Amino acid sequence: MTDIADVWVYLSASPLLFLTLTLAAFQAGTWLYDKSGHKAFLNPVLTAVILIVALLSLSRTSYETYFEGAQFVHFLLGPATVALAIPLYRQFDRVRRSALALMTSLLCGSLTAIGTAIALGWLLGASRETLLSLAPKSVTAPVAMGITEQLDGLPSLTAVLVILTGILGAVLGPPLLSLIGVTDWRARGLALGTASHGIGTARALQSNELAGAFSGLAMGLNALATAILLPVLWRVFF
Amino acid sequence: MLSALTLILTCQLIGELVTRFLGLPVPGPVAGMVILFVLLALKGSVPQHVGTVADSLLRNLALLFVPAGVGVMAHLGLLGQDWLPISVALVGSTLATIAVTGLVMSRLARNSGSDRTEAHHD
Numbered sequence: 001m002t003d004i005a006d007v008w009v010y011l012s013a014s015p016l017l018f019l020t021l022t023l024a025a026f027q028a029g030t031w032l033y034d035k036s037g038h039k040a041f042l043n044p045v046l047t048a049v050i051l052i053v054a055l056l057s058l059s060r061t062s063y064e065t066y067f068e069g070a071q072f073v074h075f076l077l078g079p080a081t082v083a084l085a086i087p088l089y090r091q092f093d094r095v096r097r098s099a100l101a102l103m104t105s106l107l108c109g110s111l112t113a114i115g116t117a118i119a120l121g122w123l124l125g126a127s128r129e130t131l132l133s134l135a136p137k138s139v140t141a142p143v144a145m146g147i148t149e150q151l152d153g154l155p156s157l158t159a160v161l162v163i164l165t166g167i168l169g170a171v172l173g174p175p176l177l178s179l180i181g182v183t184d185w186r187a188r189g190l191a192l193g194t195a196s197h198g199i200g201t202a203r204a205l206q207s208n209e210l211a212g213a214f215s216g217l218a219m220g221l222n223a224l225a226t227a228i229l230l231p232v233l234w235r236v237f238f
Numbered sequence: 239m240l241s242a243l244t245l246i247l248t249c250q251l252i253g254e255l256v257t258r259f260l261g262l263p264v265p266g267p268v269a270g271m272v273i274l275f276v277l278l279a280l281k282g283s284v285p286q287h288v289g290t291v292a293d294s295l296l297r298n299l300a301l302l303f304v305p306a307g308v309g310v311m312a313h314l315g316l317l318g319q320d321w322l323p324i325s326v327a328l329v330g331s332t333l334a335t336i337a338v339t340g341l342v343m344s345r346l347a348r349n350s351g352s353d354r355t356e357a358h359h360d
Contacts, residue, residue, distance in 0.1 A: 002347040003275040016357070017250075022301075022304050022305060023301070025304065026267055026300075026304055030311070031241065044300055044301075044305050045300050045301075045304060045307055046307075048301075048304045049304060049307035049308050049310075049311060050311075052304070052308050053308055053311040053312070055251070056308070056312075057355075063308065063309055063312035063313075066305075066308060067305060067309070070304070070305035070308065071305065073301065073302055073304065073305055074281060074305040074316045076272075076295065076302050076304065077267070077302045077303070078250050078266070078267040079243070079246045079247060079267075080271040080295040080296060080299050080302055080357040081250075081265075081267035081268060081270070081271055081276075082244055082246050082247075082249050082253070082267055082271050082273075082274050083271075083295045083296055084249045084271050084273075084293070084296070085249075085271045085273075085274035085275040085278060085291060085292075085298070086273070086278070086284055086288065086292040086293070086296075087292075088275055089275055089279065089284060091282065092279075092342060097344075098346075098347045100346070101346035101347040102340075102343070102347075104342065104346055105339050105342040105346060105347075106339070106345035108338050108339060108342045109335050109338055109339030109340060109342070110318075112331075112334050112335045112338040112339070113331060113334075113335040114330075115294060116327070116330060116331040116334045116335070117327050117328075118327075120321045120323070120326055120327035120330045120331060121320075121327040122263045122325075123322065123323075124322060124323030124326055124327070125323060126320045126323035126324065126327070127320060130320040130323065130324060134324060134328075137284035137328065137332075138331075138332070138335055140265060140268070141306070141332070142255050142265040143263060143265055145261065147263075154316070156313065156316060157316045159306075159309075159310075159313075160309075160313050160314070160316055161319070161328065162311045162325065163303070163306050163307055163309070164310060164328055165328055165331075166303065167307065168328060168329060168332045169332050169335075169336060172329075172333060172336070173336045175331075176333060176336055176337060177336065177337075177340050180337055180340070180341065181344075182340035182341060182343075183344070184343070184344045184347060184348075186343060186347055187340045187341075187343035187347060188340060188343035189333075190339055190340070190343045191336045191337075191339040191340035191343065193337065194335060194336075194339045195332050195335035195336045195339065196332065196336075198299070199300070199303050199304065201299065202299035202300040202302075202303065203300070205296055205297075205299060206300070212296070217273070217341075218339075219268075220264065220268045220271065220272070223263070223264050223265070223268060224263060226266055227264070228263065228264030234284065
């Protein structure tokens with residue numbers, strides 16, 4: 001007869017268990033979100049992450065072991081980003097018609113993201129390394145880590161801050177935009193993509209394809225804008 | 239289905255190569271998105287199978303961030319002694335960025351046609 005511990009050792013050595021756990025936790029998160037009538041703080045990503053972290057710590061499983069299974073989901077981020085070309089293409093007429101407004105808003109957003117992150121961190125006494133790791137937080141992870149590295153910050157801290165910013169934006173963004181009267185789908189998508197990259201874009205796509213197209217575009221453009229602006233701004237002010 | 243996936247992965251691969259070799263400050267997949275967009279623009283339409291695969295990937299885009307999100311929780315210790323300025327800066331800056339971008343865009347884009355939400359069930 002097989003011991004339960006043997007079964008556990010067998011299962012945790014294969015990617016199947018943690019791949020399944022990732023999908024199941026997200027399904028549970030989605031179920032809860034739908035059931036609650038789409039309460040913003042019951043964001044499915046957030047619920048899934050909390051569920052998985054709880055299970056991993058209860059079972060004393062390392063993140064590395066978990067990632068052996070979860071990497072298959074993680075890998076699909078690349079192709080999904082490429083696939084953002086499709087909503088962008090379908091909505092391109094509307095993007096083109098508001099190109100000037102889009103570029104101006106994006107630049108304002110990009111400068112706000114960098115400026116307020118550094119200013120708030122500095123006011124509260126964060127170290128230089130922390131400020132540098134904080135500054136590119138609104139940009140998609142690989143670019144943000146590259147910028148931080150170039151300026152001698154901590155890329156691993158940046159990766160954490162980028163994901164936290166994404167989740168914050170996806171949870172707080174839509175209610176904030178409604179509160180301040182921003183009802184235009186283009187503006188809502190642009191704001192989510194500029195402030196919280198891919199996670200914001202995922203949230204925008206859940207509402208509307210037009211918002212998703214603007215959000216995906218904003219994510220790409222803000223990566224470019226921040227990569228160019230941040231090193232210059234940093235050298236001017238520090 | 240298979241040909242659509244091949245197309246998407248090929249765009250990503252070319253995107254990775256182009257950004258590496260030219261040292262561009264954007265990630266490979268974002269360059270891949272631009273490449274796929276140009277291909278669609280040249281063709282003048284979205285082939286049905288490409289649309290189907292892209293839509294099913296994007297419908298579950300949020301799921302794809304779960305593994306990275308779990309990684310964050312595992313590395314929260316990195317926040318260290320600066321956790322307070324970091325938390326305030328993250329929340330404050332994210333809200334400010336969303337508000338500024340959204341407000342500027344909705345003012346400026348008013349002239350270029352309205353695309354308003356019907357209701358606020360967002």
